[in-house]
Amino acid sequence: MLKKKWATTTMAFCLAANTVLMAACGGSASTQETKGADQAEGNQEGTKTEQTGTQGQGAASDFSGRTIEIATYLSGDTLNAYKQVIADFESETGVKVTLDEYGEDYESTMKTRMASNDLPDIFETHGWSLIRYKEYLADLSGEPWASQLNKAALGVIQDTDGKLYTLMTTGSCLGTAVNMNVCEKAGVDPWAIDTWEDFNAACEKIKEAGFTPIANYFTSAGALANANGSWLSYEGAQFNDNEAMLNGTWDWADFKTILDYLQTWFDNGYLYADCGTIKQADAIERCARNECAFIVGIGTSYQTAVTAQNPDVVMAMIPICASQKGGARFCGIGEGASFGIWKDTKEMDVCKAFLNYVSENADGINSAAGEISTLPCQTSKSYGMGLMEEMESHYPNVFYDNLWDRKYMPSGMWGVFQVAAGMFCEDQSEEGKQEVIDYLRENYTDLYEASQE
Amino acid sequence: MEKRRKWKYLSLCIPAFLLIVIFMIVPLGNAVKVSFYKWNGYSQKMKWIGLENYGSIFTDKVFGRSMMNTFIYGFGSTLFQNIAGLSAALFVNKQFKGRNLVRLILYMPIMISGVIMGAIQYYIFNYDNGVLNNLLNLFGIGNIYWMESGIGSVFIITLINSWQAMGFCMLIYLAGLQNIPKMYEEAALLDGTSRRQIFFKIDLPLLMPAITTAVITNLIGGFKLYDIIVTLTNGGPNRKSLSLSYYISLLYFNDEKAGYSAAVGIALFVIIFIVAVPINQYLRSREVEY
Numbered sequence: 001m002l003k004k005k006w007a008t009t010t011m012a013f014c015l016a017a018n019t020v021l022m023a024a025c026g027g028s029a030s031t032q033e034t035k036g037a038d039q040a041e042g043n044q045e046g047t048k049t050e051q052t053g054t055q056g057q058g059a060a061s062d063f064s065g066r067t068i069e070i071a072t073y074l075s076g077d078t079l080n081a082y083k084q085v086i087a088d089f090e091s092e093t094g095v096k097v098t099l100d101e102y103g104e105d106y107e108s109t110m111k112t113r114m115a116s117n118d119l120p121d122i123f124e125t126h127g128w129s130l131i132r133y134k135e136y137l138a139d140l141s142g143e144p145w146a147s148q149l150n151k152a153a154l155g156v157i158q159d160t161d162g163k164l165y166t167l168m169t170t171g172s173c174l175g176t177a178v179n180m181n182v183c184e185k186a187g188v189d190p191w192a193i194d195t196w197e198d199f200n201a202a203c204e205k206i207k208e209a210g211f212t213p214i215a216n217y218f219t220s221a222g223a224l225a226n227a228n229g230s231w232l233s234y235e236g237a238q239f240n241d242n243e244a245m246l247n248g249t250w251d252w253a254d255f256k257t258i259l260d261y262l263q264t265w266f267d268n269g270y271l272y273a274d275c276g277t278i279k280q281a282d283a284i285e286r287c288a289r290n291e292c293a294f295i296v297g298i299g300t301s302y303q304t305a306v307t308a309q310n311p312d313v314v315m316a317m318i319p320i321c322a323s324q325k326g327g328a329r330f331c332g333i334g335e336g337a338s339f340g341i342w343k344d345t346k347e348m349d350v351c352k353a354f355l356n357y358v359s360e361n362a363d364g365i366n367s368a369a370g371e372i373s374t375l376p377c378q379t380s381k382s383y384g385m386g387l388m389e390e391m392e393s394h395y396p397n398v399f400y401d402n403l404w405d406r407k408y409m410p411s412g413m414w415g416v417f418q419v420a421a422g423m424f425c426e427d428q429s430e431e432g433k434q435e436v437i438d439y440l441r442e443n444y445t446d447l448y449e450a451s452q453e
Numbered sequence: 454m455e456k457r458r459k460w461k462y463l464s465l466c467i468p469a470f471l472l473i474v475i476f477m478i479v480p481l482g483n484a485v486k487v488s489f490y491k492w493n494g495y496s497q498k499m500k501w502i503g504l505e506n507y508g509s510i511f512t513d514k515v516f517g518r519s520m521m522n523t524f525i526y527g528f529g530s531t532l533f534q535n536i537a538g539l540s541a542a543l544f545v546n547k548q549f550k551g552r553n554l555v556r557l558i559l560y561m562p563i564m565i566s567g568v569i570m571g572a573i574q575y576y577i578f579n580y581d582n583g584v585l586n587n588l589l590n591l592f593g594i595g596n597i598y599w600m601e602s603g604i605g606s607v608f609i610i611t612l613i614n615s616w617q618a619m620g621f622c623m624l625i626y627l628a629g630l631q632n633i634p635k636m637y638e639e640a641a642l643l644d645g646t647s648r649r650q651i652f653f654k655i656d657l658p659l660l661m662p663a664i665t666t667a668v669i670t671n672l673i674g675g676f677k678l679y680d681i682i683v684t685l686t687n688g689g690p691n692r693k694s695l696s697l698s699y700y701i702s703l704l705y706f707n708d709e710k711a712g713y714s715a716a717v718g719i720a721l722f723v724i725i726f727i728v729a730v731p732i733n734q735y736l737r738s739r740e741v742e743y
Contacts (some may be wrong), residue, residue, distance in 0.1 A: 108706040111494050111495040111709075112495075115496075273580060273598060274581060276690045277686065277690055282579070411493075415703075415708050415709065416708065423691055425691065453500060
């Protein structure tokens, strides 16, 4: 009887302990499985990407047995190209790379890890290397590739003291996407568009031809944030509020001019009826069906996605319009696939070797991303680069600057603009516009004060 | 000996107790602590602001709207799920050909994750080229902007959530119905009672334990609704279909207001507690045994 009791007690204890152990070990097991699957997938998919350079250039020293963790938000072909580079680095150096693919949850997950000061050895900075992640990143200005980055990249990632914290392998060039098929059918020459007045005139012709002129969606902050420099910041703009924006004293009164202009899109019926609820995937699909002409303030990955859905669509890019005649035509440059090193990593030499390796083998990543090149090794012209060059042939004086909200607004304002876009989409009355401005001002002040602490 | 046995049994609870402490008590305590600070969620610096975050709750229009939505998702979903679930259970409790197949079909929606369900329904309710509008176009009816208003979006989310979780309710009620001894029904029939009277006077009172379980589970699930909203409406239009759970997430990760997000999280915890406990007590008091 006693023996039976002991057996029962022991079994019950083992079952309970096993439950705890399985709950604890479940995470690490799946990470290892993911790593294994990633490596297999990287090796299989690598042949699909375009790589004109010799594979595996710039092999680093032997780091056998060392392990590094990399976090990325990349997906699709770009991720596959990146995995190929990782696989090649692993085979040449003996390093084991654990790749965390956070996808759309990347930002949320990274914020959580920053809060606990437990960051991956290498992680993507996605445009926030200077404003958000700087205090966690190592200075990389002394690296061999730093001097090779082109002006488009340095203008975005170099700090005022010359330091830079990320390897920017691709750049996102943000302008106004144009569906040339629709413009041709409507009799509109997009290259002749200079000011917002010209833009509205073109939209009117497109609407009369039976198409939807503008595919902007107000579920994204882009509709309210990406083109603002045209009115507020650049040469020939209606206002020059840069200093006030950067020192936290901006009162947002001039922002009403932008809202008044955007109201014309609603009043004149240039937008989709459901622009308040659709997402980028819907805009891409409708453009691929040749239903709409323009989308303002979007990166070249949009055109890449449209042509992937329908290769017969001819897409182009024009700079963001000027707010008045003679004003600067500009494009925003953002970090594309950019990688920084955690300053407290225990594998600094391995991480630097990895970034050096990526800098010399970034052709595949650049081609897959469809964005603009930033390094001399990138010999194949990406689709995005082609769009940019075509645009420059029509607009030789186009001006490039960092994405407006990243340069002039405190960290966190993108989310605020997203809410404000929804508010404005619902109510474009004078009271509605004032509510939007009050909401932006209040949050801007809050976030600016927090950034100064 | 009795005391020794008691300690032996208690010691077997230690692993479960540790899990509750580590994954529930400690995070709750941390959330309470963060709610007294102004913090962006990732910086190493936090600023003490006392009860300011709790004060903001009373002036935050989005919180008020999200709370209303949360009550609709909770009570609305519970009502629909339980009525539909009980009806389905009564139906599949009968003997007929293909009964098992019908049970499977009714249960299947719950096997799909909320995120996927929201994504599927997005393409059904989409204004342009959505499945529902395409069907209406066949009958000459123009496109309807189903999710144009907050009310419409909330109603659609409630319906979809109810339909998806109905299968879970059906299982609970089916188990409850099958646990009711046949002798009560047979005795009632012998006494000349109608089917309707049997259901309301015998089945329903004896189903109270199942009703308690289903109602409380559905209520808490509805109050915590998150995944369907993310993929179906993303909280829109203009944050009008947000639930408190999703609002907490947006405050933390989107708006970088981690302290305020924690305060709203504590408020949600209190709301669920205040609502669920009395309902649980009331339903348990209605349980009968014959």
